[in-house]
Amino acid sequence: MDTILTINNLNKRFKSVHAVNNVSFEIEKGNVYGILGPNGSGKSTTLGIILNVVNKTSGSYAWFGGSMQTHEALKKVGAIIERPNFYPYMSAYDNLKLVCKIKGASYSKIEEKLELVGLIERKDSKFRTYSLGMKQRLAIASALLNDPEILILDEPTNGLDPQGIRQIRDIIRQIAATGTTILLASHLLDEVEKVCSHVVVLRKGVVLYTGTVGGISAESFFELKAYDNSLLAAALTDYSAVSSIQEREGFVIVNTNQPVASADLNRYLAEKGIYLSHLVQRKQSLEEQFLQLTSKQTH
Structure with a gap:
């Protein structure tokens, strides 16, 4: 099994707060991993560190077995860690064209990814006319344009209504079925149980469990x-x-x-x-x- 990401004894302190406390786990190719924990447990900080947007205090992490530098490795990663940010008066299609230019991806990918997230019929609609759920689905399409080896999602269903939550979960399952590895952070037990094969349980920055979802609920x-x-x-x-x-x-x-x-x-x-x-x-x-x-x- 290929290892996509290895995290060893990762720590992050914000003054008196030990936000990430000696965290270690591995992400293997082809699985859906959930980082599960209440708000403030260190999930987003951990994702920020591995995506090179938050500086670690100590510890280490390595992408793809340490075979490449982080900035090179991140070209093979798709991530959504903040609310979708597109140009409101441009269509979904035109917004994704801009993303293709930035990522060096082919325009031919746009319709394929819009189809995957169920937005092909609204490709010419302006972004500002989209519901919150549609905006989130467009963000997922955007993150997939370069066919990443791993997709990272931070609280992907936050703020969505039940229908929007179900659509996002169905899309996550479809993406996983293509062999793409997924890492998602969530405070929702139901979400992790329904879409993840593996789970890392975090609380107050400390790993309480890492392994299969079946393993944690085997009793x-x-x-x-x-x-x-x-x-x-x-x-x-x-x-x-x-x-x-x-x-x-x-x-x-x-x-x-x-x-x-x-x-x-x-x-x-x-x-x-x-x-x-x-x-x-x-x-x-x-x-x-x-x-x-x-x-x-x-x-």
């Missing part, structure tokens, strides 16, 4: 119900694999410290004379895992 729990839930909960206190038991909304929620088969749990309870009316094994959502991770960080 499972049982949702149980019986005629008498208090007897059910009492019977489970002797089951060696059970790590915690709580009653919630009429169910007994059981977490385990090792893999347990539903059939084994059911059999154990039946032998104790407790017959279940409800047994479902659920995976913890990314939201639950995220809240657990961030609550463990004490500083």
